[in-house]
Amino acid sequence: MHSAFLSLLRKELLLAFRQKTDVVTVLFFFLIVSSLFPLAVGPELSTLKIIGPGVIWVGALLCSLLALHRVFESDFNDGSLEHLVLSGEPLTILVIAKVLAHWLVTGLPVVIVAPLIGLQFGLSQASLVLLLGTLFLGTPVLSLIGSIGAALTLGVRGGAALTSILILPFYVPILIFGAGAVVADLQGLTIEGHLSVLLAMLCVSIALAPLAIASAIKIALE
Amino acid sequence: MLDVRNLGFSRGKNILFEALNFSLTSSSAMRVTGSNGSGKTTLLRLLSGLSRPDQGMVCWRGESVTKNHSEFVKSVNFVGHDDGLKKQLTAAENLRFTLPLLGVSPSAKDVDLALDAAGLESVKNRPVMHLSAGQKRRVALSRLDFMSHRALWILDEPFTSLDVAAISSLAEKLNKHIESGGLVIFTTHQSFDMIPQAVSLVLD
DSSP states (O other), X not given: OHHHXXXXXXXXXXXXXXXXXXXXXXXXHHHHHHHHHHHXXXXXXXXXXXXXXXXXXXXXXXXXXXXXXXXXXXXXXXXXXXXXXXXXXXXXXXXXXXXXXXXIIIIHHHHHHHHHHHHHTTOOHHHHHHHHHHHHHHHHHHHHHHHHHHHHTTTXXXXXXXXXXXXXXXXXXXXXXXXXXXXXXHTTOOOHHHHHHHHHXXXXXXXXXXXXXXXXXXXXXX | OEEEEEXXXXXXXXXXXXXXXXXXXXXXXXXXXXXXXXXXXXXXXXXXXXXXXXXXXXXXXXXXXXXXXXXXXXXXXEEOSSOOOOTTSBHHHHHHHHGGGGTOOOOHHHHHHHHHHTTOTTTTTSBGGGSOHHHHHHHHHGGGGGOTTSXXXXXXXXXXXXXXXXXXXXXXXXXXXXXXXXXXXXXXXXXXXXXXXXXXXXXO
């Protein structure tokens, strides 16, 4: 089980490395989307400070959505997904490896770049650290929940658009608490509640999402 | 070992097969033939437990394959129509990273030897996307060398796009597996008799 998990993870990371453009595209999308807002809203620093965390969070969320279809689609098309189901290893474990790899190549770069974007919005150092923290807790949840949608729409025509419609409502709470924590901190409010809820969402989705994804994959292959 | 009881499957109003019964013991083989769309692939997917039948059941060592699927698949080696190779990875990488999922962790040397034996010595370190259809098939089938511990081999069109030499080497692998107590089920369009033990099942 251990070696199956690791070898799948390594395979996914190597694949991502061979298709660097895909990863870079997502990152550039994030940079451009979040840079559009200061241009559109104007250089008023007090406004930018208030919208900054929200904009960066929406950017991260859209990036996650943009990359979602890649989690299982190619595996579904080339027969690898059948191999995963018939491997004899617990499918939930293999699914965790796939989602983890997906987060490492699409979520983590966004988290790392986010503070740079935050500078554009004139966020203070404390806010930047907090932004980094909330993204670090929140983006894995986006990947996990999003992968449920990606698995459910496997083999469906127009699956990518359908995934967005299906998944976006479930992204809303993560967005509210993620961006909300940074804004609350700016306003001098306590943020422990926000962070606890984010952490709880992360724990619940790590525990339950792989089960849902595994069932969805089995249904898609039938 | 493998019992198929009263198996029925339909797609919409189109009945692919009904009341299908057969039973295979160890050291045997079955060749499934039939016209395009007659349900060969569907039958293999039912036998491997990937799909559920509308009627009847498939039993492996007396137990329904869908009921205890996670245990059953440890005895199955399924080579589907899609070979599951990643085109950006080399042949050697494809084997090295996928075999651990099937419960074997061969060394890089073992993988190289298997690919050399499949006649892929010169291309094994090239991305699979630069390989021909037959060479890709050979890569996919060289997994069989590591799968002797899984008794039931289910192969969908294994002989497609292989040349004469590769066909006979594959037939040899299948015969060896059958002799050592395995069970092989495969579909094919070609009529041939390179696997003497194989009983025929014709779907229409």
